[in-house]
Amino acid sequence: xxxxxxxxxxxxxxxxxxxxxxxxxxxxxxxxxxxxxxxxxxxxxxxxxxxxxxxxxxxxxxxxxxxxxxxxxxxxxxxxxxxxxxxxxxxxxxxxxxxxxxxxxxxxxxxxxxxxxxxxxxxxxxxxxxxxxxxxxxxxxxxxxxxxxxxxxxxxxxxxxxxxxxxxxxxxxxxxxxxxxxxxxxxxxxxxxxxxxxxxxxxxxxxxxxxxxxxxxxxxxxxxxxxxxxxxxxxxxxxxxxxxxxxxxxxxxxxxxxxxxxxxxxxxxxxxxxxxxxxxxxxxxxxxxxxxxxxxxxxxxxxxxxxxxxxxxxxxxxxxxxxxxxxxxxxxxxxxxxxxxxxxxxxxxxxxxxxxxxxxxxxxxxxxxxxxxxxxxxx
Amino acid sequence: xxxxxxxxxxxxxxxxxxxxxxxxxxxxxxxxxxxxxxxxxxxxxxxxxxxxxxxxxxxxxxxxxxxxxxxxxxxxxxxxxxxxxxxxxxxxxxxxxxxxxxxxxxxxxxxxxxxxxxxxxxxxxxxxxxxxxxxxxxxxxxxxxxxxxxxxxxxxxxxxxxxxxxxxxxxxxxxxxxxxxxxxxxxxxxxxxxxxxxxxxxxxxxxxxxxxxxxxxxxxxxxxxxxxxxxxxxxxxxxxxxxxxxxxxxxxxxxxxxxxxxxxxxxxxxxxxxxxxxxxxxxxxxxxxxxxxxxxxx
Numbered sequence: 001x002x003x004x005x006x007x008x009x010x011x012x013x014x015x016x017x018x019x020x021x022x023x024x025x026x027x028x029x030x031x032x033x034x035x036x037x038x039x040x041x042x043x044x045x046x047x048x049x050x051x052x053x054x055x056x057x058x059x060x061x062x063x064x065x066x067x068x069x070x071x072x073x074x075x076x077x078x079x080x081x082x083x084x085x086x087x088x089x090x091x092x093x094x095x096x097x098x099x100x101x102x103x104x105x106x107x108x109x110x111x112x113x114x115x116x117x118x119x120x121x122x123x124x125x126x127x128x129x130x131x132x133x134x135x136x137x138x139x140x141x142x143x144x145x146x147x148x149x150x151x152x153x154x155x156x157x158x159x160x161x162x163x164x165x166x167x168x169x170x171x172x173x174x175x176x177x178x179x180x181x182x183x184x185x186x187x188x189x190x191x192x193x194x195x196x197x198x199x200x201x202x203x204x205x206x207x208x209x210x211x212x213x214x215x216x217x218x219x220x221x222x223x224x225x226x227x228x229x230x231x232x233x234x235x236x237x238x239x240x241x242x243x244x245x246x247x248x249x250x251x252x253x254x255x256x257x258x259x260x261x262x263x264x265x266x267x268x269x270x271x272x273x274x275x276x277x278x279x280x281x282x283x284x285x286x287x288x289x290x291x292x293x294x295x296x297x298x299x300x301x302x303x304x305x306x307x308x309x310x311x312x313x314x315x316x317x318x319x320x321x322x323x324x325x326x327x328x329x330x331x332x333x334x335x336x337x338x339x340x341x342x343x344x345x346x347x348x349x350x351x352x353x354x355x356x357x358x359x360x361x362x363x364x365x366x367x368x369x370x371x372x373x374x375x376x377x378x379x
Numbered sequence: 380x381x382x383x384x385x386x387x388x389x390x391x392x393x394x395x396x397x398x399x400x401x402x403x404x405x406x407x408x409x410x411x412x413x414x415x416x417x418x419x420x421x422x423x424x425x426x427x428x429x430x431x432x433x434x435x436x437x438x439x440x441x442x443x444x445x446x447x448x449x450x451x452x453x454x455x456x457x458x459x460x461x462x463x464x465x466x467x468x469x470x471x472x473x474x475x476x477x478x479x480x481x482x483x484x485x486x487x488x489x490x491x492x493x494x495x496x497x498x499x500x501x502x503x504x505x506x507x508x509x510x511x512x513x514x515x516x517x518x519x520x521x522x523x524x525x526x527x528x529x530x531x532x533x534x535x536x537x538x539x540x541x542x543x544x545x546x547x548x549x550x551x552x553x554x555x556x557x558x559x560x561x562x563x564x565x566x567x568x569x570x571x572x573x574x575x576x577x578x579x580x581x582x583x584x585x586x587x588x589x590x591x592x593x594x595x596x597x598x599x600x601x602x603x604x605x606x607x608x609x610x611x612x613x614x615x616x617x618x619x620x621x622x623x624x625x626x627x628x629x630x631x632x633x634x635x636x637x638x639x640x641x642x643x644x645x646x647x648x649x650x651x652x653x654x655x656x657x658x659x660x661x662x663x664x665x666x667x668x669x670x671x672x673x674x675x676x677x
Contacts, residue, residue, distance in 0.1 A: 070576055091579045103577035107595045116591075120582030168581070 010220060012045035019082065021046045021172065021204050022067065027076035029062055029228075036062045038228035039076070049198050049205045051215035054225035055251070060208045063225070064174050067206065068097045080172065091120075096170040100177040102161035104149040110160050111136070111145035117168045135163040138197060155186050162194075166201065175207040179214060191217045212252055216240070224248050240300075245379050249298040254333075256304075256344050258297040262289045262376070270376065272297055275340035282315050285376040299374035301333060301347035306359065307366050314368035320344065322363050327354070334359065336367060403655075410648035411441040421645050445649035454633070455650065459657065461628040465544070465619075466612040469551040473608050474601065476552065477559030481600075482593075484560070485567035496564075499557050511550055511621050518546050518622070542624035550618040555611070559604040566600030567593070599672045606665040610658055630654055 012018050020043035029037035036059045044050045052060040065071045066078060069090025077084050085093060096117070104113050114135050118128045136145055139159040144152055149160065158178065165173055178194070179187045195218050198205050209215050215222050216236040223233045224247075232239060232248045243249035246257060260274030260281070270289055272281040274297070283297060310317050320336040323343065329350070336344045346367055350357075359365060412421040423440040426433055449455045484495045502510060517523045518541040525537040540546050570593065578588035616631030623629070630650065637647035 068576075068580060090576075091582050091584055095580075097577070097580045099573045099577055101571065101573050103571065103573040105574060105577075105592060107598075116578070117581030120587070164581070 010047070012048065013043070013221065018045060020044060020079075021048075021081060022206075023079040024063075025077045025079070027063075027066070027073045027078060029059075029066065029071060030074045035228050037066075037073070040228075040230050041076075042223065042230055042233055044204065044206060046204055047202050048221060049195065049207070049219045051219035051222045052206065052208045052225055053212060053215040053222050053251075054210065056210055058225040059228040060225045061176060064097075064176060064206060064208045067172065068095055068174050069093050094171040095174060096165040096168060096172075097174040098161050098165040098176065098178050100180060102149075102157050102181075104157060104160055104164070106149055108148075109145065110141065110147050110149070110152070113149070113160055114145075114164045114167050116164065121168055131167060135167050138166070138200075139163045154181055155190070158182060158190065162197070166197075166203070169201075170203065172204045172206065175205060177209055178207065180209075180211075187214070188217075194218055224251060226251070242375060243298065243377070246296050246298070246377050249375070249377060254301050254345060254347075256299050256301065258299070258342070260295060260297060262293050262295045263291050264289060269371065270295075272376075275338070275342060278318060278338065278340050279316075281374075282371045283374055283376050284371045287376065287378065289376065289378065293378065296377045297374050298377055299369060301345040302331075303369055303373040304344070304346040305368050306334065306336075306346050306348060307368065308358070308364075310366045311368050314366075315371050316373075317366055317368040318344075319364065319366055322359055322361055322365060325359075325361065332357075334365075336365060406648045406651055408441070409644055410445055410646075410652050411443065412645045413440075413442075413444065414643050414645055419644070420642050445645050446653075448646060449649055449653060455630075455653075458628045458630045458633045459653070462613050462615075462630040463657075465547065465551070465629060466609050466615075469548050469555070469612055470605050470609045472548065472552050473555055473559045474605060477556055477604060478563055478601070480556075481560045481563035481567055484564050485570070492568075499560055503557070507554065508617070510554070511618060514546070514550055514553065514622060515541060518549065541622065542627075544623065544627055546622040546624075547619050547627055547629075550622040551612055551615065554618065555608040558607040558611075562603035562607065563597055563600040566597040570596055599668070602665070602668050606661055610661055610665075613658060613661075614654055 022044040024040050024042050027037055027040045028035065038059075040063065052063060054060045062071055066073055067080075067085075069085070069088070072086060077086060079085065080093070080095070105116065108116065111132050114132045115128050118131055123131065132145070136142075139162055141156065141159055141163065144156060144160075149157055152160070158181070162178070165175075175194075179190050182190060191214055194205075198218075205218075207215070207218060216239075219236060221233060221235055222239050223230050224239065225231070226247055232244050234242070239248065240252055243252065249255050250257065258272070258274050258281070260272040262270045262272055263280075264270050265282075268284055268286060270283055270285060272283060272295065274281060281297060289295065305311070305314075310319070318338060320338040322334055323337040324335040326333040326335075327350075331347055331349050334346045334348065336346060338344060344367060352358075408425070409421055412423060414420060415422040423437050425437050429436070480499075484492060484499075487495060515522075519525075520537045520539065520541070522541070524540065525534075528534045529537065540549075574592055574596070575588050578592045579585075583591060614631045614634075615629065616635050619627045619629040619632050620635070623632075634647055634650050634654070637643050637650060641647075
């Protein structure tokens, strides 16, 4: 990637007339009576690092296996580079896959594993060894080329699998839970390496994961899947800050969900009546909401401020008692019980030592936030 | 604590010593003796009643005469070679038929696999002898096979199959097929399906992925199956005796004749000892390949 590309924002999905690399058009997949994929349409652009995120069984792996050629859609079409791929068998697609189990060939050495795809391609024999060395360098495998897969560690196996799937320089690389088998620390390091490699090569990556932190770290856009449907596709920050549905808000990160009835006050402001004896909340929204509509107000714990006295200038302020405190080291999560029975989570950074903490169990506190801190959701 | 541990080991070791090593030493001793028209039909006997002198006399009577006889009479060498040939060819055919069956079983729907396994094992539940006699009924001149071939018009004269080497091969391949199928099936069933998907993903077609992935990864099962067939077939005597003809020469049959027809126990024992030494080569090879496999899996 050149310097000019880095400074300008990489947002091909916003460019008018830009041709996508991959396009799903009304794709469904049924296994017997079970609908694994339900009428999915979306596009992935060249050089994107696209994450498919969702709980297990949501259909994300099936969606990826369709790209790889291991499943065929029951309905709809998939295009790569404008070509319908339904008639191209898996071994002739310019798509490679890194398997969840790595699927390294146990009887071949690391170098032979990496060379496996090259030997099936039309690459001249004399160039294969050079390409293998290049891939070994890319994933920093040092002098492990002569080892067998069972003689190296899990992290090294992951690198071999990556090198093998990248060796043929595919247009599209599919990664099925690529870091799932690594421990947490190694996983975090590898996430950044994966991004580096992707930027260096400019290959389009599609990753399937159930780990939202991983998806947020590596991807340019995330597609959230639930029960066979893609419920939102957006950049990581927008998925977190501006979810379009309660399900997305609830799936990504921690969130307080408050149900209530909306009344429009100004053209972009509403008040929310949500519990008897509690002051109405004020929130900003661009959506056009009719008076009396049932809505869900979503607010992240870290957007809520806690204070011992009612803040004078706060638009939204409610009173409660501390029910529970979860101490996580860098932050603490407070569970606040309101008089109405609601339980609200608030998060505070532990800037002071634990012994000098301001609040403790059963303390009376005020929770407050601005009118733009939360999101109004209608579905 | 230590004593109890040794006691535990002692039980299987004394089992092997009494029921394996002692009979083997008796056979070796017999093979070094001379034939005698007596009961038992060999000389010298081992007795402790004459004291030390008796033991010295006993050992001085032993010689390698029978082994020299085996080497000089070319019947025995021909029989050993012919057994080796029959064992090799029938192992090859068992593999040729067994591998596709095992492959089919491993690729069947999981709920069908126990049933298929049962079908493979089922013949073991009837007597081996009865099954071989049934083959005599199938392969004879008036047997089912000839009747069937005459009926569909492929032949107009019944074929002579029974009492030839062809019948021996058919009998051996039929009898030993499960020993080939089961280890190959076990190694194919373990095969991770994602390895084959990875091979296809990297550009293999189906036959390439079979020869490059499935075949090498089921090698251990193939080797185990081949040895499990080859080793017992080398010493086989019932099948050649019942299905074979005058020109079927196998060392197992020779051994049987020496013991029971000629009552030449010392020569028969020598034949058995040489057969055992011959079998030890494949058995050691088999164990080494097993060992390597275990090391690779660790």
